[in-house]
Amino acid sequence: MPARPPRPRTRKVSVTVESAARTAPAAVIVAIDGPSGTGKSSTSKAVAAKLGLSYLDTGAQYRAITWWMITNEIDTDDPAAIATAAAKPVIVSGTDPHAPTITVDGLDAAGPIRTQEVTAKVSAVSAVPEVRALITQLQRDIAAAAPAGIVVEGRDIGTTVLPDADLKVFLTASPEARAARRSGELKGVDVATTREALLKRDAADSGRKTSPLAKADDAVEVDTTELTLDQVIECVVTLVEEKRAAK
Numbered sequence: 001m002p003a004r005p006p007r008p009r010t011r012k013v014s015v016t017v018e019s020a021a022r023t024a025p026a027a028v029i030v031a032i033d034g035p036s037g038t039g040k041s042s043t044s045k046a047v048a049a050k051l052g053l054s055y056l057d058t059g060a061q062y063r064a065i066t067w068w069m070i071t072n073e074i075d076t077d078d079p080a081a082i083a084t085a086a087a088k089p090v091i092v093s094g095t096d097p098h099a100p101t102i103t104v105d106g107l108d109a110a111g112p113i114r115t116q117e118v119t120a121k122v123s124a125v126s127a128v129p130e131v132r133a134l135i136t137q138l139q140r141d142i143a144a145a146a147p148a149g150i151v152v153e154g155r156d157i158g159t160t161v162l163p164d165a166d167l168k169v170f171l172t173a174s175p176e177a178r179a180a181r182r183s184g185e186l187k188g189v190d191v192a193t194t195r196e197a198l199l200k201r202d203a204a205d206s207g208r209k210t211s212p213l214a215k216a217d218d219a220v221e222v223d224t225t226e227l228t229l230d231q232v233i234e235c236v237v238t239l240v241e242e243k244r245a246a247k
């Protein structure tokens with residue numbers, strides 16, 4: 001029997017830093033905008049979690065500054081008073097999609113920012129240009145620091161905050177569907193009342209002068225009225241993967 005050549009004991013695997021860098025996906029920036037109840041938060045969190053990206057809820061930041069104004073007795077009907085105080089609160093957003101956090105001056109604000117009072121006043125506070133300038137800068141800094149990329153959701157992300165985002169998605173849904181979803185979350189509030197409040201907030205957010213709620217020209221519009229949340233998530237994941245592959 002012919003002698004077999006000795007089998008090598010170890011296999012040499014050489015991965016150079018250069019080739020590792022070539023195979024690691026480039027950071028991807030995703031902007032998800034749309035009115036209330038279209039599924040921005042649920043979709044953005046799930047997409048970020050599935051793809052290993054960071055996640056930023058910009059509405060939570062506007063709610064946080066509104067909560068601070070209320071607790072510090074700033075008149076939320078007085079834009080000049082809001083502008084003067086705008087730089088005082090320190091707002092910190094945790095961007096893990098599995099456990100997003102928000103603090104104001106070191107205090108956990110996740111609960112207090114969801115009250116009806118904050119919801120009723122957030123459009124007025126977020127319309128003040130000084131507030132928008134500060135929060136927009138904060139959002140850009142967070143996005144730039146995200147190691148693998150980020151999904152940022154809000155009203156003006158594709159148009160103003162991150163106009164060079166790799167992917168922009170604009171979610172829509174009928175007012176009826178949005179109100180039904182929201183009133184499902186708010187125990188004891190009927191659909192008609194929720195619908196009125198949503199439409200009032202849409203009008204204020206779309207009608208303000210500084211970076212209103214708007215679809216960017218290059219955003220992909222997805223009407224979620226007849227889609228399940230899973231279908232919307234799948235659709236956005238596919239869009240992100242297409243963009244990543246093309247990078």
Ligand SMILES: Nc1ncnc2c1ncn2[C@@H]1O[C@H](COP(=O)(O)OP(=O)(O)O)[C@@H](O)[C@H]1O
Pocket residue numbers: 034035036037038039040041042043181182184185224227228229230232
């Ligand atoms: N496509 C969908 N179908 C049914 N319910 C949905 C869908 N998308 C989101 N929801 C539900 O609607 C509610 C509002 O969704 P959310 O993601 O908070 O919207 P937004 O951030 O746009 O205000 C949540 O309870 C969520 O689970």
Ligand SMILES: Nc1ccn([C@H]2C[C@H](O)[C@@H](COP(=O)(O)OP(=O)(O)O)O2)c(=O)n1
Pocket residue numbers: 035036037058059060062063122123126127153154155156157201205
């Ligand atoms: N990028 C953003 C995000 C939110 N806002 C404002 C306008 C919205 O009515 C409020 C609250 O946003 P949030 O996303 O928390 O609202 P909903 O979850 O849709 O009820 O903040 C904004 O002006 N710009």
